[in-house]
Amino acid sequence: MPHPVIFDRVLLRARRARADALGPATFLVDRVADDLEARLGAVLRPFELAADLGTPTDAVRRRLAPRVSRIVAVDARASHLAGEPLPVVADEEALPFRDASLDLAVSALALQFVNDLPGTLIQIRRALKPDGLFLAAMIGGDSLAELREAFAQAESETEGGASPRVAPFADLRDLGGLLQRAGFALPVTDVDRTTVRYASPLALMHDLRRMGATNALHERRRLPLRRGTLRRLVEIYDERFADADGRIGATFEIVWLSGWAPHESQQQPLKPGSARTRLADALHTREIPAGEKAKR
Numbered sequence: 001m002p003h004p005v006i007f008d009r010v011l012l013r014a015r016r017a018r019a020d021a022l023g024p025a026t027f028l029v030d031r032v033a034d035d036l037e038a039r040l041g042a043v044l045r046p047f048e049l050a051a052d053l054g055t056p057t058d059a060v061r062r063r064l065a066p067r068v069s070r071i072v073a074v075d076a077r078a079s080h081l082a083g084e085p086l087p088v089v090a091d092e093e094a095l096p097f098r099d100a101s102l103d104l105a106v107s108a109l110a111l112q113f114v115n116d117l118p119g120t121l122i123q124i125r126r127a128l129k130p131d132g133l134f135l136a137a138m139i140g141g142d143s144l145a146e147l148r149e150a151f152a153q154a155e156s157e158t159e160g161g162a163s164p165r166v167a168p169f170a171d172l173r174d175l176g177g178l179l180q181r182a183g184f185a186l187p188v189t190d191v192d193r194t195t196v197r198y199a200s201p202l203a204l205m206h207d208l209r210r211m212g213a214t215n216a217l218h219e220r221r222r223l224p225l226r227r228g229t230l231r232r233l234v235e236i237y238d239e240r241f242a243d244a245d246g247r248i249g250a251t252f253e254i255v256w257l258s259g260w261a262p263h264e265s266q267q268q269p270l271k272p273g274s275a276r277t278r279l280a281d282a283l284h285t286r287e288i289p290a291g292e293k294a295k296r
Contacts, residue, residue, distance in 0.1 A: 003115055003116035004115065005115050006217065007113050007216050007217060008216050008217070008220075009093070009115070011216045012113055012212070013077055015209075015212045015213070016077070016080075016212035017077065017212075018209070018212065019056075019209065019211060020080070020212075022209065022210050024056070024210055024211065024212070025211050027196075028109065028211065028252060028254075029055065029056055029108055030057075030059050031194070031254075032059075032060075032108045032109055032137045032254060033055075033059035033062075033063050033108055035254075035256075036060055036064075036135060036137065037063040037064065039135060039258075040106075040135060041067075046067070046069075047067060047068045047069070048069045048070065048103050049068075049070050049072070049101070049102055049103050049104070050064060050068045050070070050071045050072065050102065050103060050106060051071075051074055051088075051095075051097065051102050051104070051105050051106070052064075052071060052073050052106055053092050053095070053105060053106070053110060053124070054074060054075060054076075054092045055106075055107060055108040055110055056108075056110065056211075056212060058073070058084075060106055060107075060108050061073060061084075068104065071086060072086045072088050073086060074088045074090050074095070075088075076089065076090065076091045076092075077089075092111060092114050093115060093120055095120070095124065095127060097127035098127070099127065100127075100128070100129045100132075101127055102127045102128050102132055103128070103129055103132050104128075104132060105127065105128060105133070105136075106134075106135050106136060107136040107138075108137050109137060109254075110138075111136055111138050112139040112170065113216070117178060118178055118181060118182065121178055121179065121181075121182035121184075122182045122183070125182045128261035129261060130261050130263040131260060131261060131263035131265060131266065132260065133260055133261075134257070134259050134260070134261075135256075135258045136258075137255070137257075138169070138254070138255050138257065139169050139253065139254065139255070140169055140170070140171070140191055141171045141172070141255075142193070142251060143169055143251060143252050143253045144250060144251065145251055146237060146250060146251060147237070149240070150233045150236040150237040150240070150241075153232075153236050154232040154233035154235075154236055155229055157232055158226065158228050158229045159229060169253075170255070172191050172255055173189075175189050175255055175257055176188075176189040179257060179259045184259025184260060184261070185259065185261070185262040185266050186260050186266060187257075187258070188256075188258045188259070189255060189256060189257050189258075190255075190256050191253055191254065191255050192253075192256065193251060193252070194252050195250065195252075196249070196250050196252060197248065197249050198247060198249075198250060199246075200234065200238075200248065201233065201234045201238070
């Protein structure tokens with residue numbers, strides 16, 4: 001069964017190329033790269049071969065260079081890989097790696113735009129050697145909640161209905177389940193939220209353009225945004241989300257995913273019935289058989 005097409009991947013690459021030409025806004029990916037370096041610092045083992053999957057800048061690769069012998073840069077835009085020592089022109093939805101060929105796979109703010117995330121996670125897990133590590137950060141489902149609300153209200157008032165404007169990013173609990181389904185051992189997900197303050201909603205939208213993160217939904221409205229709708233959006237955003245100094249806030253939720261390719265050396269869950277100590281004994285209480293009511 002074919003997976004649903006949510007994002008226009010060709011348009012996404014064009015938007016990222018435009019961002020590079022404008023002068024990219026990199027503060028968010030730089031923050032994620034710093035955090036990824038710190039998280040990987042807690043892993044006390046070397047990595048021979050790593051792949052950086054679709055990260056829009058070289059921030060992750062620069063920070064990992066002291067820890068990793070060889071880093072493969074994976075991107076669908078050949079021009080974006082100029083100067084990389086190990087460039088691989090490939091889409092994150094169709095990775096070209098052999099099974100069990102990577103020690104480490106990382107990605108920063110890229111995988112939220114793949115159409116078949118379960119399939120991509122399965123490909124990553126297969127590409128990792130046994131006991132290989134996957135560590136990635138994605139934009140989470142609560143990101144830009146203020147912009148979503150303002151857009152929906154403005155379009156409802158001025159155009160009689162709302163159209164898809166902000167991507168439906170994945171939820172934290174869903175991502176944990178996807179890691180398990182993909183076959184990762186010891187899967188972990190957590191979230192980091194940050195609020196960025198702007199002089200106006202237009203300044204926020206300008207930054208999103210310089211991130212290459214403007215609307216690339218396949219079902220987006222093809223008509224330009226009306227001036228009246230934009231004007232009303234700014235009014236609503238200012239009314240609901242402006243601080244006392246007149247600046248507005250924009251929430252970015254970063255969801256972290258990690259998991260290991262299975263290996264016999266990893267900690268394993270105990271088999272049902274193998275416990276040697278009863279829970280009632282550990283809690284210093286009396287075990288109540290099924291069907292028996294506790295005495296008052």
